[in-house]
Amino acid sequence: MSLTIFTIMIHNLIIENDSFILHPTGAVFWEKESKLLISDIHLGKVSHFRKFGMAIPRKVIYKNFKLLRDTLDYFKPKQVIFLGDLFHSSLNLEWALFEGFVNESGTSFVLVMGNHDIISRDKYQKIGVQIFDKLIFDKFLFTHYPQEEDNYFNFAGHIHPAIRLKGKGKQSLKLPCFFKKKNQMILPAFGEFTGSHVLKKTSKVDLYAIADEMVIKI
Amino acid sequence: MDTFPWRGHLGLQLLEEIVPIINNSKTTLLFTNTRSQCEIWFQKILEKHPEYAGEIAMHHGSINKETRQWVEEAIRNESLKAVVCTSSLDLGVDFAPVETVIQIGGPKGVARFLQRAGRSGHQPGKESVIYFLPTHAIELVEASALKNAAKTKAVEDRVPYLNSYDVLIQYLISLAISDGFIPEQIFSEIRHTFCYQAMPQEHWQWILNFIVMGSQSLQAYDEYKKVEVDANGKYQIFNRGIAMRHRFQIGTIVGDANIIVRYQKGGYIGSIEEYFISKLKPGDVFTFAGRNLEFIRVKEMQAHVRNSSKRTSKVPSWMGGRLSFSAQMSELLRDELYSASESEANQSREIKALEPIFLRQSKESIVPKPDEFLIETFETSDGFHHVFYPFEGRFVHEAMGSLLGYRISLLIPITFSLAFNDYGFELLSDKEINIDEVLDNNLFSTEYLFDDLNSSLNSTEMARRKFRDIAVISGLVFTGYPDKGIKIKHLQSSSQLLFNVFRDYESDNLLYLQAFRETFEHQLEEGRLRIALERIASQKVIWKKCLTPTPFSFPLITDRLREKLSSEKLKDRIKKMITLMKK
Incomplete structure (x- = not known):
């Protein structure tokens, strides 16, 4: 397994005069406000499949929680904002793992609802996770579906963006990426067992691809 | 001609x-x-x-x-x-x-x-x-x-499939959704079949655990549900949803996800692979079932179309089987080709008709004789082409190309894409390979054949494609309800993703291992590869450095569907690609 993180290469970025860090897990850290953005983690997906008779390896469940913990340890954020699709489907026993994670982390959690988030808002509020349909912090708009509004910079998820790179000798590589336009950034899906969707590079977008433990500007 | x-x-x-x-x-x-x-x-x-x-x-x-x-x-x-x-x-x-x-x-x-x-x-x-x-x-x-x-009447043999656990799992689930089964009784029945005659007892136990627990031991926080065991030791499925999804997926011929094509008003025309439809934009015209059809939209897993009088060159392609020559056929083919260098009396009408092609081929290269092994190299805007002609059939060429590519990649950090057909294979790279170095290092050796094949990245890619069928047959992925127009919510995943997950988290899973076993037994055909390498060892290598592509190389270098293998660092490859993009 090549998943042990030895050297992490992060990428620093200035957006609207604020400093942001892109992390190879797909998370984005807003330094000034100490907020960590995480999108499309799809917790409970493995358990959901298993419940319906499809034997996806259980270890993936723990790997996703470990990735979450490691990323929180790395940044030690005051707040985590999930940009939707936090849980893949209806309630299952992975919820207990999530609740444990929330309790032990000593951080505040916010969820911007996504299309997969069908677990009731009460459930989240009971364990101290605040729920919003969209969220605004000074010049920044946080949503699940990409949404462009005047005078705001939008952070969103949903798409699971990836880029296909082509090389000489008919080579090609598909890598998950951060997809940034003038007033918008779409985050890649966080964690294991989430697919991705290839987007095109144009002159108006900046792409930051994730390769192994590195974030590389394309 | x-x-x-x-x-x-x-x-x-x-x-x-x-x-x-x-x-x-x-x-x-x-x-x-x-x-x-x-x-x-x-x-x-x-x-x-x-x-x-x-x-x-x-x-x-x-x-x-x-x-x-x-x-x-x-x-x-x-x-x-x-x-x-x-x-x-x-x-x-x-x-x-x-x-x-x-x-x-x-x-x-x-x-x-x-x-x-x-x-x-x-x-x-x-x-x-x-x-x-x-x-x-x-x-x-x-x-x-x-x-x-x-x-x-040189008809080829067929290699039988052995220990196909995906099919066995499907069979057991089928029994479990009807009256259930007692393992001891079924085990003796299964052991009497040709396919499972040598199945070890541990594997049988593994399969029973797999269908009951979804893993090999009970774990906390696990809601895995499929087969249940009652007090009398009978294995049965009671969940109607699981039974229904299984019924939809019974069968061992796996296609790509299919989309139904119908007229807007309802007339059913046929089905096309989702992959093709996903590339269409509304208004595009394509040919299907002998008609020119304009694509309107996809709705509920159905493609709506209307008749069109526009001409089009778009025809759906189906990923289906690319066939390979059998060993016997390859030998006949080689003999036929070798007759090109013999007297006209020994040549068939077809070989005589090919005279102009052979002449063109001989301009910069040769038409190989029985004791010759031809290698051609040349450069085009695509990169450096290295073409090898063993004339052993597609499968052997795929294996040999993977093997050779892997062995070269041990000498230097390099990235290849591999193309192959029934006549030979090509390694295409952005770097030139020194063929003398390949020969001096004895890279066509049969030593460590199995290990090297196993290590070559391509064997993983081939197993990945085999796994797609195994995942569907064994019920690891659900392909959706046919003709129902319902995408089953939250239960879609690709076998690609699943393959990676098994590779990283459960690489001892028997279904995952089956993908590799079948790759080696049926596609890479180690035995045939060994014989082919031994034949090459007895031949004289003719290396032709050409200025332009030869007629023999042409079908290969224009093949767009390619395998890849690399020993370069990911970071270095990305850097090169980015440089190229900025040009």
């Missing part, structure tokens, strides 16, 4: 040749190798010869059943002059009126060729007549080899 194309697979330039054949026969079957080729031929025949309208039909697996049955009935009634078809008419149907069969493109195997020939004259005492229509120059060699094969 001069104008005969160097590559291609359609063969349309010979369309007029088939007209007299069709006219002189009661009914003619035209066999094509792919459904898209079938569509194109049907379309073109009607375009050039509208007088056949109503007398010619098309038959392939993606056309709806009623139409296919109508076509089959019409053949029996002698109301059709010709039917363009695929392997969908290979088996099981006896049509007395069929007098002639035309095979378009190489049938890739003696047994299949003879089987198709047998579709004609299907009455006692009648003779079977088959014409072979090559689609590119080198296929003429194949035609000649097939004639010899038919004479000597």
